[in-house]
Amino acid sequence: MSAGTPKPAVPIQGARGRAQGNGAARADGRERRADGGHGKIGLTGLVVGAIGVVFGDIGTSPLYTLREAFNPHYGLTADHDTVLGILSLVFWALTVVVTFKYVTIIMRADNEGEGGIMALMALAQRSLKPGSKSVYLVGLLGVFGASLFFGDGVITPAISVLSAVEGLEVVAPRLGNWIIPITVVVLGVLFGTQRFGTHRVGRIFGPVMILWFLSLAVLGVVNIVHDPEVLKAINPLWGARFFVEHSWGGVFILGAVVLAVTGGEAIYTDMGHFGARPIRLGWYWFVLPSLMLNYLGQGALVLEDPEAIRNPFFIGVPEWGRWPMIVLATAATVIASQAVITGGFSVARQAMQLGYIPRMRIQHTSSETIGQIYIPAINWSMAVIVILLVLSFRTSSALATAYGISVSMTMLIDTLLLAIVARALWPKARRWVLPSCVGFFFFDVAFVVANGAKIPQGGWFPVVLGIVLFTLLRTWRRGRQILREAVQADGLRLDTFISGLMLAPPVRVPGTAIFMTSDPGVVPHALMHNLKHNKVLHERNLFLTVETLTVPYAPRERRIELHGIGDDFYRVAVRFGFMEMPDVPLALMSGCDIEGLDVDPMETTYFTSRESIVASRHVGMPLWRARVFAVMHRNAAPANAYFRIPGNRLVELGSQVEI
Structure with a gap:
């Protein structure tokens, strides 16, 4: 092919390799869905793993749910009808x-095997007309839901560990003053060990949580035997009777009932780690029965001794087993907190890939599993917030007043997104899913209203935190858009520039230059600066654009696309899914066998421009947001770390942009 003749687009099939962590077994979305991405791990192993990771949050709710339903600010008396009514609602x-909404229905909405509100948002957006206002609104819903998820997520470690350690008040009241220090130490150790990864200690998560749920079930059965009357609570009429007797004021008790379902949305978020079937089997046949037996057992204990409502979980444990139960409960709450923390890492990675937060330094803690990552900025931000929550609220009862509002709003958003997906993508199932969504909507609205009453007592915290995070995410997204528009406005069209450059070409030096750019049609600033200051041009020049798809893992056939534009200039698009860690050098190496493109890593130099943002009054963004964006941009991780480009192969050239 002669010089100056454009080469056709060539899709390059890149193996996942180190970028994906599982080699050919997870080469693309379809292969990953075929075996779940778990290799030789059997169904039993996946169920055990799911029990150890997925159900930690919801599995520790019995520590405080029933107790909080009879918190004095609800004004309820632990009599026969009220206890049965509360248990029926739970x-x-x-x-x-x-069971019905998340485990049975919403887990059908898998984005190539992945779940969570960001994956559901991407799935809903794909079902709508590209570029439409609906896509924008769905994006707002998804990002706001993810922000709220973080808002309540930081409360989970605080309330879970604190409620477990509070068992000391039952077995050794004189140690009550040590509850806060012990809780802070446990949390400090938990966050401090995140950098070592969870792949080793994770092996014991399953057995520990199985022992935990078995203990819940056994304790429940032992207490139910003392007062089988409590089994009547399964009849929904007792829940209806509760509302009839307490009129509209009874709705607010849902602010305590929601504590029993917090963690339900996390089940969907963790679907990609284990698959839908293992999670469903673990929930239907083990976790749900264990939880309900324990709740009913606590209710039976309160029916027998109303004074036990001060801490029905630990009082229901035989005296000889209370110390071991405190240890087991603390271990279970640490595991539940671990799941929340690693879930935070996962959601943050997705948000980075989808362009909602700045690049952050990511460390891989396992050479075998891509999901084992550690993000220091997220870890220590959560650690500070969680410990401050413990020091500020001081009791799990006080924290319970702040818990639930953000989860309820996230559940409401999940329902709306589910309806969009079902209407567009499920032509058969939508006949029963859409009516179900209407029912879910009223459930979710009731939970939101009930938890809204807790805002003055502490519920304001997760809401404010969620709004702050939402503002930051939208500011980053909008700022990046304005930055691209500014660069495009000042840039030269690439095709025209190259044609003019080749009329009087500069000196060409051996090797390959890769210019990273977000707009393949505009001359990168890094190329302009290189020509201006070095006055040379490499013999091969690639204009590289990294794209994030709305699927978890980019298929092989879409990994790389190459366009030759003549004179050894090429446009290259490298695509990753939103669950992948972008490894640009590895992806490019997969195309070394393409004729005319020899990317030798030792003779390749990456050029990127790092813009210095100057905040100014702009029609697209208020001045305060422009300043926030400038700070976020300045503290973003460098491109070489995020795209795994060797530091000694990168040349970063600066430019100033006013927005």
Whole structure:
């Protein structure tokens, strides 16, 4: 092919390799869905793993849910009818919200095997007309839901560990003053060990949580035997009777009932780690029965001794087993907190890939599993917030007043996104899913209203935190858009520039230059600066654009696309899914066998421009947001770390942009 003749587009099939962590077994989305991405791990192993990771949050709710339903600010008395009414509401909340909505229906909405609100958002957007206002609104819903998820997520480690350690008040009241220090130490150790990864200690998560749920079930059965009357609570009429007797004021008790279902949305978020079937089997046949037996057992204990409502979980444990139960409960709450933390890492990685937060330094803690990552900025931000929550609220009862509002709003957003997906993508199932979504909508609205009453007592915290995070995410997204528009406005068209450059070409030196750019049609600033200051041109020049797809893992056939534009200039698009860690050098090496493109890593130099943002009054963004964006941009991780480009192969050239 002669010089100056454009080469056709050539799709380059890149193996996942180190970028994906599982080699050919996870080469693309279809292969990954075929075996779940778990290799030789059997169904039993996946169920055990799911029990150890997925159900930690919802599995520790019995520590405080029933106790909080009789918190003095609800004004309820632990009499026969009220206890049965509360238990009936808990039972049917678990059945409708968690079992039916999340486990049975919403887990059908898998984005190539992945779940979570960001994956659901991407799936909903793909079902709508590209560039439409609906896509924009769905994006707002998804980002706001993810922000709220973080808002309540930081409360989970605080309330879970604190409620477990509070068992000391039952077995050794004189140690009550040590509850806060012990909780802070446990949390400090938990966050401090995140950098070592969870792949080793994770092996014991499953057995520990199985022992935990078995203990819940056994304790429940032992207490139910003392007062089988409590089994009547399964009848939904007791829940209806509660509302009739307490009129509209009874709605606010849902602010305590929601504590039993917090963690339900996390079940969907963790679907990509284990697959839908293992999670469903673990929930239907083990976790749900264990939880309900324990709740009913606590209710039986309160029916027998109303004074036990001060801490029905630990009082229901035989005296000889209370110390071991405190240890087991603390271990279970640490595991639940671990799941929240690693979930935060996963959601942050997705948000980075989708362009909602700045690049952050990511460390891989396992050479075998791509999901084992550690993000220091996220870890220590969560650690500070969680410990401050413990020091500020000081009791799990006080924290419970702040818990639930953000989860309820996230569940409401999940319902709306599910309806969009079902309407567009499920032509057969939508006949029953859409009516179900209407029912879910009223459930979710009731939970939001009930938890809204807790805003003055502490519920304001997760809401404010969620709004702050939402503002930051939208500011980054909008700022990047304005920055691209500014660069395009000042840039030269690439095709025209190259044609003019070749009329009087500069000196060409051996090797390959890769210019990273977000707009393949505009001359990168790095190329302009290189020509201006070095006055040379490499013999091969690639204009590289990294794209993130709305699927978890980029298929092989879409990994790389190459366009030759003449005179050894090429446009290259490298695509990653939003669950992948972008490894640009590895992706490019997969195309070394393409004729005319020899990317030798030792003779390749990457050029990127790092813009210095100057905030000014701009029609697209208020001045305060422009300044926030400038700070975020300045503290973003460098490109070489995020795209795994060797530091000694990168040349970074600066430019100033006013927005």
